[in-house]
Amino acid sequence: MSASKSNPYDAVAYPGHAFSQTHPGHLATIAHFHGMSPAPTATMRVLELGCGSGGNLIPMALQSPGASFIGIDLSASAIARAKAEAEALGLRNIAFRHLDIMAADAGLGSFDYILVHGVYSWVPPFVRERILALFGELLRPQGIAYVSYNALPGCRLRDLARDVMLYETRDIEEPLERVRVARAAIKRFAEATDPGSFYGAALRERLQQIDEIPDNVLYHDDLNPGARAFALHEVLDAAAPHGLQFLAEASFPNNFGGAQGPAQQILNAIPADEPLRQEQSLDLLIGRCFRQTLLCRSDIALQRGFSRFTLASYHLAANVREAEEKDDRPGVGGFLFGSDVRLAVDLESAKAALRVLGQAWPGSIGHAELVASALDEARDSLGPDIERETGRLNEALAAIYRAGLLEISLEPHRLITAVGERPVASLLARRQALAGNEVTDLRHRAVALDGVVVRKFVSLLDGTRTAPMLLAEMNAFLAEAHAAGRDAADLPRRATAEEVEMHLRDVARLGLLAG
Ligand SMILES: C[S@@+](CC[C@H](N)C(=O)[O-])C[C@H]1O[C@@H](n2cnc3c(N)ncnc32)[C@H](O)[C@@H]1O
Numbered sequence: 001m002s003a004s005k006s007n008p009y010d011a012v013a014y015p016g017h018a019f020s021q022t023h024p025g026h027l028a029t030i031a032h033f034h035g036m037s038p039a040p041t042a043t044m045r046v047l048e049l050g051c052g053s054g055g056n057l058i059p060m061a062l063q064s065p066g067a068s069f070i071g072i073d074l075s076a077s078a079i080a081r082a083k084a085e086a087e088a089l090g091l092r093n094i095a096f097r098h099l100d101i102m103a104a105d106a107g108l109g110s111f112d113y114i115l116v117h118g119v120y121s122w123v124p125p126f127v128r129e130r131i132l133a134l135f136g137e138l139l140r141p142q143g144i145a146y147v148s149y150n151a152l153p154g155c156r157l158r159d160l161a162r163d164v165m166l167y168e169t170r171d172i173e174e175p176l177e178r179v180r181v182a183r184a185a186i187k188r189f190a191e192a193t194d195p196g197s198f199y200g201a202a203l204r205e206r207l208q209q210i211d212e213i214p215d216n217v218l219y220h221d222d223l224n225p226g227a228r229a230f231a232l233h234e235v236l237d238a239a240a241p242h243g244l245q246f247l248a249e250a251s252f253p254n255n256f257g258g259a260q261g262p263a264q265q266i267l268n269a270i271p272a273d274e275p276l277r278q279e280q281s282l283d284l285l286i287g288r289c290f291r292q293t294l295l296c297r298s299d300i301a302l303q304r305g306f307s308r309f310t311l312a313s314y315h316l317a318a319n320v321r322e323a324e325e326k327d328d329r330p331g332v333g334g335f336l337f338g339s340d341v342r343l344a345v346d347l348e349s350a351k352a353a354l355r356v357l358g359q360a361w362p363g364s365i366g367h368a369e370l371v372a373s374a375l376d377e378a379r380d381s382l383g384p385d386i387e388r389e390t391g392r393l394n395e396a397l398a399a400i401y402r403a404g405l406l407e408i409s410l411e412p413h414r415l416i417t418a419v420g421e422r423p424v425a426s427l428l429a430r431r432q433a434l435a436g437n438e439v440t441d442l443r444h445r446a447v448a449l450d451g452v453v454v455r456k457f458v459s460l461l462d463g464t465r466t467a468p469m470l471l472a473e474m475n476a477f478l479a480e481a482h483a484a485g486r487d488a489a490d491l492p493r494r495a496t497a498e499e500v501e502m503h504l505r506d507v508a509r510l511g512l513l514a515g
Helices: 024-033 057-063 076-088 125-138 154-168 175-192 198-212 215-221 232-242 261-268 275-286 348-360 367-377 386-402 427-435 452-459 467-484 497-509
Strands: 045-049 068-073 094-098 111-116 139-150 244-249 290-297 315-317 320-322 333-337 341-345 407-409 438-440 446-448
Touching: 024 111, 024 139, 024 244, 024 290, 024 407, 045 057, 045 125, 057 068, 057 076, 057 094, 057 427, 068 076, 076 094, 111 125, 125 139, 125 232, 125 244, 139 244, 154 175, 154 198, 175 198, 175 215, 232 244, 232 275, 232 290, 244 275, 261 275, 315 348, 315 367, 320 348, 333 348, 341 348, 348 367, 348 386, 367 386, 427 438, 427 452, 452 467, 452 497, 467 497
Parallel strands: 045 068, 045 111, 068 094, 111 139
Antiparallel strands: 139 290, 244 290, 315 407, 320 333, 333 341, 438 446
């Protein structure tokens, strides 16, 4: 059996991105936490099924020149774009093949990591079965498979709106017309429902979300009549005959994300050695719509829970800063994680550790180095028993990690945060900045650049220019743009040295600097 010859992804291109949650460095960390010995990213072999135009695989290949990557996809046009980009970047460690998942076999070799993002829910049952069979056939003994899919029960609510759109477009083939009619239909129907009813509220909420979804994504994700959502236990039941077991969710350790108060109590009452029941109950409590599930071979004895966990093997990172608003309690310091989580900390060494992490962000710092710097910074307030002080700091850091506020990674992030004399952004980011607003950072995240000036600035960071040279180039660019009258109304007349410094700090903070 093979999937259809006419691939809708040839008719309407799907946007390609980097997805940090699929990065093998991240998967290796989760596997290591569970007692596995994952392959190092420097020499790993990675396969992506349904890789599209390579937006996820290409940045990995650039970052790990000694590793090797294969991406396959049924869309000839997506594979042609992937090959052209890999060629333009001079990549020799990646191969893209126009190949049906149904035709993939052991001839591809064996792999440390197999990634399948945004495919499983959108392909026919026989392709889904083949994806799981390929995990079983091609994963190395300590290999990890990533599969994402629309999840139940959350997607049942979305499907209320999808039913309206699918019915109203049932006789329409042409993609853009399907999207146009679907958007008009869901608006008309949702606005005509009783807003006080459960059904009316669900349609209205989904209508708002659909307004934010680009046409090509809506066409493939929602208007594919064969798309299906799955409960976690259904996917695991289908995977088990292929010798596979549940490792963790890619969002680990934020297992209870979104579950509050009483919901947390229900989850806490489930033993750590019943991860499937915990995870499935979580979905039933929060109405999860999407899962990113990691699988490994069933003969591996996984370690569950935090009882034997230590941070010592990892590099740590946190997007944290001291809160401007001071805490009233004596000796207590307030810290802000991201933009909204506030934590009160009274242990001086933990405060020092958070300050060190904040300075290093978005980079990571090895555990031993972090502990040494924090203890040194807090030395005046420490007791004489350094072992005890180290233990207290480690306990505090472990608690912050369990709260989902600290990131750990087995390998350091390969980026720099101190701006050098001639700064370098990755080759990929420089190319992407010339083409559009979205670039891939060195932590494998898609980040948005704010406007044409910043895009131009990033494109200039090739390691040949000092700050004064960057200023001169930016001024030449602005002068030329104004002379040509090209969308120049919103552009400043001149750049200043202070702005160049600010852009450099921003670019470092975005995780774009490789040197
Ligand atoms: C929604 S897109 C996801 C692309 C990419 N993984 C991402 O998340 O951006 C689904 C991809 O799966 C590919 N695909 C669908 N059926 C396939 C099959 N039988 N064999 C290989 N690729 C397939 C499509 O061509 C498309 O590129």
